[in-house]
Amino acid sequence: MSYELRCRECGKSWGNQPRNICDDCFSPLEVHYDYEALCGPVTRERISARAPNMWRYAELLPLPHNFRVSVPAGFTPLLPAPALAKSLGAKTLFVKNDAVCLPTLSFKDRVVAVALANARSFGFDTVACSSTGNLANAVAAQAARAGLKAWIFIPADLEPAKVLGTQVFGANLVRIAGSYDQVNRLCSQIADGRPWGFVNVNLRPYYSEGSKTVGFEIAEQLGWRLPDNVVVPMAGGSLIIKIKKAFDELIKLRLVEPKPVKIFGAQASGCSPISTAVKSGTSEIEPQKPATLARSLAIGNPSDGVYAIKTIRASGGWAEDVSDAEIVMSIQLLAETEGVFTETAGGVTVGCARKLYQEGRIHPDETTVLCITGNGLKTTDVLGGHYQSEEPIKARMADFEGFLEKTLATSKSLVEA
Ligand SMILES: *Cc1c(COP(=O)(O)O)cnc(C)c1O
Ligand SMILES: [Zn+2]
Numbered sequence: 001m002s003y004e005l006r007c008r009e010c011g012k013s014w015g016n017q018p019r020n021i022c023d024d025c026f027s028p029l030e031v032h033y034d035y036e037a038l039c040g041p042v043t044r045e046r047i048s049a050r051a052p053n054m055w056r057y058a059e060l061l062p063l064p065h066n067f068r069v070s071v072p073a074g075f076t077p078l079l080p081a082p083a084l085a086k087s088l089g090a091k092t093l094f095v096k097n098d099a100v101c102l103p104t105l106s107f108k109d110r111v112v113a114v115a116l117a118n119a120r121s122f123g124f125d126t127v128a129c130s131s132t133g134n135l136a137n138a139v140a141a142q143a144a145r146a147g148l149k150a151w152i153f154i155p156a157d158l159e160p161a162k163v164l165g166t167q168v169f170g171a172n173l174v175r176i177a178g179s180y181d182q183v184n185r186l187c188s189q190i191a192d193g194r195p196w197g198f199v200n201v202n203l204r205p206y207y208s209e210g211s212k213t214v215g216f217e218i219a220e221q222l223g224w225r226l227p228d229n230v231v232v233p234m235a236g237g238s239l240i241i242k243i244k245k246a247f248d249e250l251i252k253l254r255l256v257e258p259k260p261v262k263i264f265g266a267q268a269s270g271c272s273p274i275s276t277a278v279k280s281g282t283s284e285i286e287p288q289k290p291a292t293l294a295r296s297l298a299i300g301n302p303s304d305g306v307y308a309i310k311t312i313r314a315s316g317g318w319a320e321d322v323s324d325a326e327i328v329m330s331i332q333l334l335a336e337t338e339g340v341f342t343e344t345a346g347g348v349t350v351g352c353a354r355k356l357y358q359e360g361r362i363h364p365d366e367t368t369v370l371c372i373t374g375n376g377l378k379t380t381d382v383l384g385g386h387y388q389s390e391e392p393i394k395a396r397m398a399d400f401e402g403f404l405e406k407t408l409a410t411s412k413s414l415v416e417a
């Protein structure tokens with residue numbers, strides 16, 4: 001193997017096994033690669049010649065020898081976003097669109113794909129997770145395809161589409177009357193006693209590596225260049241630190257020119273333990289009780305929170321948070337300007353980006369990428385009441401002309417015509 005688990009703090013090596021915490025110092029484990037061996041064999045040309053999915057970066061993922069691709073996740077579009085840029089007071093703006101990541105329309109498909117590859121090789125016949133919704137969908141779908149049994153633990157109040165989008169795959173769903181943080185604590189206890197592969201508990205170091213592919217793709221799609229800034233939504237804080245790790249690895253392997261990238265974090269004000277810490281200058285997380293529409297980001301005690309704070313600060317970036325009203329407006333703004341329908345987490349990213357431009361923390365001329373991580377069809381409930389459904393009209397020209405006149409007189413849009 002050219003990779004192994006090492007403790008993030010004391011550096012102790014733990015080989016490869018389903019484990020996420022160092023027994024010596026109780027810090028999280030991280031996958032470490034033999035970069036010396038990879039430098040040379042891994043070239044831009046070799047990567048670019050491969051199929052357009054996340055497995056084109058296989059050497060930089062923890063994949064067992066017997067791994068065979070069955071879920072071609074990732075390689076989502078990086079869209080120029082000129083109309084959104086104009087509305088935010090920006091110039092060079094891109095949207096990394098994981099609203100269309102396959103198979104379940106969020107970036108969680110990437111992390112689950114790597115976790116299940118390892119679950120298999122560790123001999124688990126059952127996989128599980130605690131989830132704020134998208135992870136549930138991804139585990140349920142990919143477990144079905146891999147022929148694994150799945151147990152999915154969620155807070156009971158998730159969006160209906162995310163609940164249904166788990167049940168349809170035949171997964172065992174456990175709805176908990178409590179917050180995500182309570183669900184997650186229960187899962188840690190279950191993982192201690194049962195031979196199940198919890199993708200975000202005992203398989204977490206492998207799982208989280210899948211997030212790096214967002215960073216690899218951004219760089220490749222910019223023509224093997226790093227952006228000046230990225231804006232990333234944060235729940236547990238894993239995606240944001242792994243995008244940074246991806247950029248660092250590309251530099252290490254000389255696949256891109258070294259360059260500082262400012263990392264910006266985005267949260268909902270109703271659950272903002274990481275952005276609150278960044279703004280107040282502390283390096284510790286004060287857990288919160290979530291109260292926000294953005295349920296995919298509603299983690300009050302983020303497990304990678306301190307590392308997210310460090311990453312943001314060391315990069316010269318910042319963190320912001322937005323209200324529920326701003327989240328909904330931002331979902332509408334992205335849809336109306338760029339034709340991308342994102343879920344609440346994407347509204348958080350766009351809303352926070354708007355603030356960061358206003359505050360002058362992101363310079364309009366710099367190249368900035370917004371990470372849109374999930375699909376709007378999963379959270380249509382938050383738009384309830386925002387669009388009237390008109391009485392139908394008769395199929396007659398006169399009725400249409402009347403309707404047109406009335407509509408034009410009252411039309412409202414976030415984008416000026
Ligand atoms: C899980 C999730 C995130 C954040 O992921 P973390 O790695 O836990 O910070 C962002 N967006 C969406 C849509 C998610 O489902
Ligand atoms: Zn340790």
